[in-house]
Each structure stands twice: as C-alpha cells, then as structure tokens.
Amino acid sequence: MTDITWEDPFCGEGNNCFRIGTDAAGNAYITVAGQEDHYVTDTREALRTLIQDIKAGKADHLL
Numbered sequence: 001m002t003d004i005t006w007e008d009p010f011c012g013e014g015n016n017c018f019r020i021g022t023d024a025a026g027n028a029y030i031t032v033a034g035q036e037d038h039y040v041t042d043t044r045e046a047l048r049t050l051i052q053d054i055k056a057g058k059a060d061h062l063l
Helices: 044-055
Strands: 017-022 028-032 040-042
Touching: 017 044, 028 044
Parallel strands: none
Antiparallel strands: 017 028, 028 040
C-alpha cells in the first residue's frame, strides 16, 4: 500500500469535501473526504488544474 500524506479536507459550497495527497515518489492523489481508501491518482499538475477549475466554479459538478 502506498503511504499517502493527506492534506486537510477542502469543502466547497454545500457538502462537497475532498482531500489532496502526495506520496514519497511525487505522485498526487484526490479523494472524497472520509473515503481515503478509494482515490484517483494522476500527476500533480493534472490535479492542480482540476482543483483550480473546481475553485473557479468550472467543474463543481464533478464532485
């Protein structure tokens, strides 16, 4: 199992909360808060872009 260091949950408007994590190899992870055993992994840049779009209101329907 990968040792993932999770950041504090980010909660948008409503009940949509997610967490971002990284591992020692530099991989990035995203999950719904409370579901850390089920996550999506991608590059940090791809997840950073996703988070920026969510915060800008472009992709809030994905959560």
